[in-house]
Amino acid sequence: MRDAHARSVDEVLEALESSPSGLSDEEARRRLEKYGYNELAVEKRVSALSLWINQFRSPLILILLAATAISYAVSIIENEFPVDSILIFAIVLAASTLGFVQEYRAERAIEALRKLLTPSITVLRSGVEKVIPAREVVPGDVILVEAGDRVVADCRIIECRNLQVNEAALTGESTPVEKQVEPVPSEVSLPDRRSMIYAGTVVTYGKGRAVVVATGMRTELGKIAKEVIGIEVEETPLERRMRELGGVLGKLVIGICALIAAALILEDLLIVGKLALETAVEVMLFATALAVAVIPEALPAIVTGTLAIGMREMAKRNALVRRMPAVETLGCVTVICSDKTGTLTRGEMTVKKIYVDGRVLEVTGSGYEPRGELRGNYDPESEGFKLTMLGAILCNDARLVESDGSWVIEGDPTEGALIVAAEKAGFRHGEVRRRHPRIDEIPFSSERKRMTTIHELGGYGRVAFMKGAVEIVLERCRYVQVDGGVAELTPELREEILKVNEEFAREALRNLAIAYRRLAGSPDDVEKDMVFLGIMGMIDPPREEAIEAIKVCKRVGIKPIMITGDHKLTALAIAKQMGIYSEGDLTLTGEELDRLSDPEFEKIVDRVTVYARVSPMHKLRIVRAWKKRGEVVAMTGDGVNDAPAVKQADIGVAMGITGTEVTKEASDMILLDDNFATIVKAIELGRWIYDNIKKYLVYLLSCNIVEIAVLS
Structure with a gap:
């Protein structure tokens, strides 16, 4: 169903022949037979035999195999031990075996990365809740989702309460999206379809019910997977050069052999009057000798050995290369197109600025690890500061936990x-919550844009804390906490707060305000006459090591490009902070890109360093435009939305930890530590390997030219 997001709930249920109580078990079985399992088709895995055969497709290897066969035949005819043929074949066998072992190991490591538990989902069958394997979900099923659930199919929301979904893997949007039951206009793009939840995304807050409208390859995730499968893998620069070199050397062998053979045969015919067996054997021996002389037989072994060493060294540096020739291609990269969320940035929302007691504080550190400090002119013992921190903890449903040495958030990232x-x-949030348990709450909703909780707060008595959008919270405030006391919220103070909010927003910070109120008795409306406490501004921060990696890229002549599904203002702020965007560069949104024809876009592509609000097909178009200019393009990413462009690029790089299965399938290399800086180290190593191969080739060919001259 294409326009489910624009139809009412009743219309969608009617079209799917379903109801709010779901399908019957019998109907679900019938639909499972009709639509098939809710699974993504993946590319056929490369078998060990196929990997082995692929090692023999190089023209150089084929010519050496032909020389081996001729040499062996001559040895048998002359009743000699086939020393030459054994030596040549040993070199070929060693090179192919080394290549096979390295690529086979990489494929098996990728299999290990894909081992994930098959998820289950709660559905309504004839009004009764049942937990079933996700693969058995069918169109028309009504599913129940809550915080922490992974969505297993494309669904139209039919009921929700404060539902928020992290869609970063599908759209690149770094913050959770608030969902709604009401339909949205049919023409809106995927990130703005708030009445839908999509396969591959994760519920971060609230709960809801939704009716399945698409499963398997018919989902948005499936469409991307289909696009990935449809893209053919191109030759790497090394494979292309080796093929061209093999072709030239092959023609040279055939040409010289033909001339010498013609001369010898003509000599035999003119002098003896017939072609002697000795002459035929002599021609074959000469052809073999010439083939061995022309072909630098050590080259396949040297190239394979060098690439294998490169693969091993890159694996030590957390870069798992799937195809051996990709090691050399890394050394040729001139453009890196990188997804922002989770690749250039940490994918972890972090408070960077706090406005409290009329002052702006800087917060150090990044990510969920609670390491850092607050910098600025403030009093940590002031009433306003303490209440702001208590409000941030108590008016909050998330938890910070340490797991396997790393810190993670259970709940909403914001x-x-x-x-x-x-x-x-x-x-300490655990201790604070134990001392001041929640008595009551008015939950957050997309309509209210605020949340209020009530607690017993020692000497303050019963207190209500509120958090939400700055403008919304200000509307409910009558007072403001400043300099250790409470003052009336005058128009001047209100204007000052809004000005700070705007300044934070210009830095691409997402802002939340915090307020409180002492409750006397049982007021009819606890959300009025509040005291404004402060603003917390947060952002998904760039990785510090990625900033250094960008500097290295520019220093060695590699152009970094940021591509994201985020808003333009956020993308631009991060790009400036990382050094990707410079004065005079262009930024484009997906909508602006759609208005450009391919020739128009290709004219300006070298000036665009930031792309925002883009779709998977936009990313594909960007990579193709750069490749048309003759550039060697690397595309890094972790989400499903990155997969088509990752496969289209000369080097596709997926994230090993946060990367989705589809993206790993499409990639040439996987970063095991999800660190953008690792690819830059891999490129440096790739350039070293490329230079070594060139040196070997020049040396070997110069030696072989002398051999040809002597033989001729």
């Missing part, structure tokens, strides 16, 4: 960022 900021200020 709320998690508030907890981490409070932890950096010395407030």
